[in-house]
Amino acid sequence: MRTALLALVCLSLIFATASAQGIVVPGDADGDMIVSDEELELAEQSYSEGKITSDELEEIKHIHEKYPITVTNSYGDTVTIYKPVNGIISTPSWSIEMLFILDALDKVVGVTSTQQEVFGWIPGMDSKSTVGAWNSIDYEKIIELNPDIVNTAFDQKDAMEHAGITFLRLSTRNWTTFETDLKCLGKVLEKEERAEEFLRWNGDYKSQLAEIVETIPPENRLSVYGESNHHYLFAAAPNSGLHHAITSAGGINIGKDLGFESSFLDVDPEWILTEDPDAVIIAATMSEWAPGPALDYYPSDTTESLNQYLELTRNRPGIMNTDAANNGRIYLLHGYCSEGAPRGVIAAYYIAKWLYPEYLQDIDPNEIHEEYFEKWLGAPYQGIWAYPQES
Numbered sequence: 001m002r003t004a005l006l007a008l009v010c011l012s013l014i015f016a017t018a019s020a021q022g023i024v025v026p027g028d029a030d031g032d033m034i035v036s037d038e039e040l041e042l043a044e045q046s047y048s049e050g051k052i053t054s055d056e057l058e059e060i061k062h063i064h065e066k067y068p069i070t071v072t073n074s075y076g077d078t079v080t081i082y083k084p085v086n087g088i089i090s091t092p093s094w095s096i097e098m099l100f101i102l103d104a105l106d107k108v109v110g111v112t113s114t115q116q117e118v119f120g121w122i123p124g125m126d127s128k129s130t131v132g133a134w135n136s137i138d139y140e141k142i143i144e145l146n147p148d149i150v151n152t153a154f155d156q157k158d159a160m161e162h163a164g165i166t167f168l169r170l171s172t173r174n175w176t177t178f179e180t181d182l183k184c185l186g187k188v189l190e191k192e193e194r195a196e197e198f199l200r201w202n203g204d205y206k207s208q209l210a211e212i213v214e215t216i217p218p219e220n221r222l223s224v225y226g227e228s229n230h231h232y233l234f235a236a237a238p239n240s241g242l243h244h245a246i247t248s249a250g251g252i253n254i255g256k257d258l259g260f261e262s263s264f265l266d267v268d269p270e271w272i273l274t275e276d277p278d279a280v281i282i283a284a285t286m287s288e289w290a291p292g293p294a295l296d297y298y299p300s301d302t303t304e305s306l307n308q309y310l311e312l313t314r315n316r317p318g319i320m321n322t323d324a325a326n327n328g329r330i331y332l333l334h335g336y337c338s339e340g341a342p343r344g345v346i347a348a349y350y351i352a353k354w355l356y357p358e359y360l361q362d363i364d365p366n367e368i369h370e371e372y373f374e375k376w377l378g379a380p381y382q383g384i385w386a387y388p389q390e391s
Contacts, residue, residue: 022164025067025083027060033082035064059084071168071184074177079168081188087147088189093118093134094172094340095151098182101198101342101376102191110145112137117287118336121297122379149188171341173263175244178341198376205345205368206248209352212359213250222278222355224251225324228264228335229284229291233272233318237262241339241347242283248345249352251279269318279355280324282313285335295334297383306332306387329354334385337369346372350386 027035027043035043040060047057062084069081087109090096096115099108105124114134119125129145132138139156143163150156150165157167168188170181179199186195224246226236235255236242240263246253254275258265287293291309293300310332314325324330331354337347349365366389370381 022162023082023166024164025063026056027063034068035060037064040064066190069187071187073169073184074171074174074180075169077169079166079188081149081166083148085148085189087145088149088151089131089142089145089147090151090170091115091131091134091137091142091153092151092170092172094336094342095170097336097340097342097377098170098172098185100378101182102186102189102194103378104189104191107189109147110142122377173241173339173341174239175241175341175344178344201375202345205349209248209345209348212356213248213352216250216356216359220356221250221252223254223275224279224281224351224355225254225272225275225277225319225322227280227282229282229289230264230286231289232316233267233269234264235267235272236283237265239263240283241341241344242281242333245333245338245344245347245351246281248348249355251351251355269316272318273322276322277324278327279329279331280313280319280322281331281333281338281351281354283335283338284332285339291332295332295384295387299384303384303387306384310388332387337385342376343369343372 023033025033025035027039029039029042043052043057043060046052047054067082070078071081072078085107088099088104088107089110090099091112093112093114096108096111096119099105100122105122108128110131111125111128112132112134113130116125116128116130129141131141131145137152139159142150142152142160143165147165149168150160151168151170152160154169160167170185171177172181182195182199186192226240226242226246228234228236235258236246236253237255237258238260243253243255254277255265255267258267284291284295287296291306294303294305310330313319313330319325319330333347333350337343337350346365346369349363349368353360353363353365365386369385373379373381
């Protein structure tokens with residue numbers, strides 16, 4: 001009887017055992033997804049008998065020592081990971097930037113065509129399998145690629161888990177939740193030190209800017225109308241990344257009271273005129289919406305189309321005749337800076353340089369952006385991300 005049991009255990013060590021959830025954990029003989037002390041001993045015996053390789057034994061030892069790992073994300077979801085993550089798919093466009101920061105692109109087994117287009121300058125992105133576009137995800141393809149973890153639309157949670165894929169929601173657009181979710185992902189991918197290092201880097205720049213902003217007298221603070229280029233009069237509300245960037249830069253978002261649970265809300269042109277902002281900042285996000293790819297890593301043309309877009313904006317109802325329009329204080333900021341929390345502090349520096357150049361005379365936001373690219377994205381810095389740039 002014991003011989004038969006040992007044979008079954010050895011077979012499970014070689015091929016692993018599938019749990020009821022469909023998750024396969026190497027070295028787990030009894031299906032509880034945990035490698036116990038006894039199961040580790042059996043694995044060592046199997047290795048001594050030549051039934052498993054040294055690499056397989058090392059993996060089982062690692063799982064025994066490190067796993068399971070339990071994390072809680074910013075949504076309050078508690079998720080347990082039972083083995084090292086070798087494959088991940090995260091479909092929200094902004095979210096993949098966290099994986100670049102953690103130097104985990106090698107674990108990405110699928111991307112959206114939108115991510116591939118927007119981040120095509122990241123080495124290795126062009127070779128990834130695609131799982132549809134940002135607004136038409138191919139969930140069957142995700143299941144086919146069989147990642148260990150997926151971050152996608154919440155209504156797909158049951159389908160993913162039924163396929164044996166752990167579902168982990170991550171938020172990268174909200175400044176207030178980004179730190180929690182980066183730490184969460186760092187722990188899941190065993191990249192805790194990398195996550196902490198980035199948060200220190202990010203925090204140092206935040207603190208530096210906060211110290212500068214604190215020296216600006218309240219009476220000198222400028223009011224700002226923030227807008228998404230998704231469509232006209234789509235104003236930045238308190239839950240948007242643009243709002244956080246404006247306020248971190250010392251500006252006063254005229255949409256600060258629009259709705260605390262909203263990112264952007266439609267407003268009337270008369271409201272903007274009444275508020276009469278000192279500056280207008282537009283978050284330009286997707287290439288199919290004007291000003292299009294002129295604001296990007298690979299600008300589609302010279303700054304001509306950007307100047308045309310600024311002129312059209314200056315003469316729009318609601319903006320025309322404001323102080324911002326009359327003084328030429330209308331600015332464009334790439335949405336992956338303003339709305340993506342990883343680059344939120346960089347967006348704030350761009351805005352502060354526009355609003356208060358006299359307070360940031362020795363600071364060039366492009367240099368901080370370049371450091372971010374080279375240190376955290378592993379890509380050379382180029383392109384137009386903010387326009388016009390303060391000289």
